[in-house]
Amino acid sequence: xxxxxxxxxxxxxxxxxxxxxxxxxxxxxxxxxxxxxxxxxxxxxxxxxxxxxxxxxxxxxxxxxxxxxxxxxxxxxxxxxxxxxxxxxxxxxxxxxxxxxxxxxxxxxxxxxxxxxxxxxxxxxxxxxxxxxxxxxxxxxxxxxxxxxxxxxxxxxxxxxxxxxxxxxxxxxxxxxxxxxxxxxxxxxxxxxxxxxxxxxxxxxxxxx
Numbered sequence: 001x002x003x004x005x006x007x008x009x010x011x012x013x014x015x016x017x018x019x020x021x022x023x024x025x026x027x028x029x030x031x032x033x034x035x036x037x038x039x040x041x042x043x044x045x046x047x048x049x050x051x052x053x054x055x056x057x058x059x060x061x062x063x064x065x066x067x068x069x070x071x072x073x074x075x076x077x078x079x080x081x082x083x084x085x086x087x088x089x090x091x092x093x094x095x096x097x098x099x100x101x102x103x104x105x106x107x108x109x110x111x112x113x114x115x116x117x118x119x120x121x122x123x124x125x126x127x128x129x130x131x132x133x134x135x136x137x138x139x140x141x142x143x144x145x146x147x148x149x150x151x152x153x154x155x156x157x158x159x160x161x162x163x164x165x166x167x168x169x170x171x172x173x174x175x176x177x178x179x180x181x182x183x184x185x186x187x188x189x190x191x192x193x194x195x196x197x198x199x200x201x202x203x204x205x206x207x208x209x
Contacts, residue, residue: 002204003048005039007031007154011055014197023204024048028154032077032130035157043165050207051162051169054200056176056192057126057152060143064150064175067191069199070122072171074110075155076146078127088141103163108146109156113168115207121199124149126173128156134182142179151179172200 002023006012007030016025024046028038039051064070081090092099092107099107116123127148131138142148155171162169174196177187 001046001048001050002207003042003046003051004200004204005035005051005053005158006055007035008055011193012197012200014194015054015200018201031153032128032157035154036161039158039161040165043161043167048167051158051167052200052203053155053158053169053171054196055152055154055173056189056196057150057155057173058132058177058179058181059150059175060139060179061149062178064122064124066175066177066188067195068122069172069174069195070124070150071116071119072111072126072150072155072159072173073116073123074108075126075128075152075159075171076108076148077156078129078142078146078148078151079131086137088145090145103160109159109163111159111169111171113170115168115170118206119203121172126150126152126155126171128152128154134180136180139180150175170203172196172203174199 004023005026005028009027026042028035090107091097125147127142127146150173174192176189176192
């Protein structure tokens with residue numbers, strides 16, 4: 001039994017309207033708190049064999065094309081930490097938290113699901129932020145501290161809950177924009193959503209067969 005989650009319905013509406021094989025859908029709402037609450041609540045109500053989070057995201061690198069769909073192999077809470085004099089330090093670099101306390105590995109939330117290796121999609125590193133910004137400083141900090149290639153507002157929350165609940169999971173993202181570019185004329189939102197739904201269909205079909 002598969003649970004498909006997304007922050008907003010419009011990101012996956014094309015897919016869920018096509019009546020694919022049996023799966024449940026949960027729209028969590030945008031951001032970390034809403035994702036954690038609604039996902040945790042659902043997982044305590046029903047048992048699933050796999051949870052998939054699908055959505056759009058920004059890319060830190062032009063090595064990923066706008067509209068390209070990727071799988072996330074690790075995520076992190078990108079703004080959980082301390083900032084002093086424009087120098088950001090992740091909370092795991094302080095004495096407050098052990099960077100290897102479960103479910104973290106070196107402060108990261110890693111997905112070791114074998115399905116990542118079986119897919120033809122690229123696997124990349126992601127980071128989750130509460131504040132999407134055009135700040136060059138924030139962009140540089142996220143790349144430096146987390147080796148991030150993709151940014152979202154929910155991914156780390158998803159990884160955290162699934163790892164804690166010991167439920168297999170996959171995060172699939174389609175690149176809608178480059179991080180720091182706030183002029184939506186230069187975004188490829190429509191293409192990103194079309195490609196996301198197409199690859200989501202292929203992914204679930206391959207899992208079911």
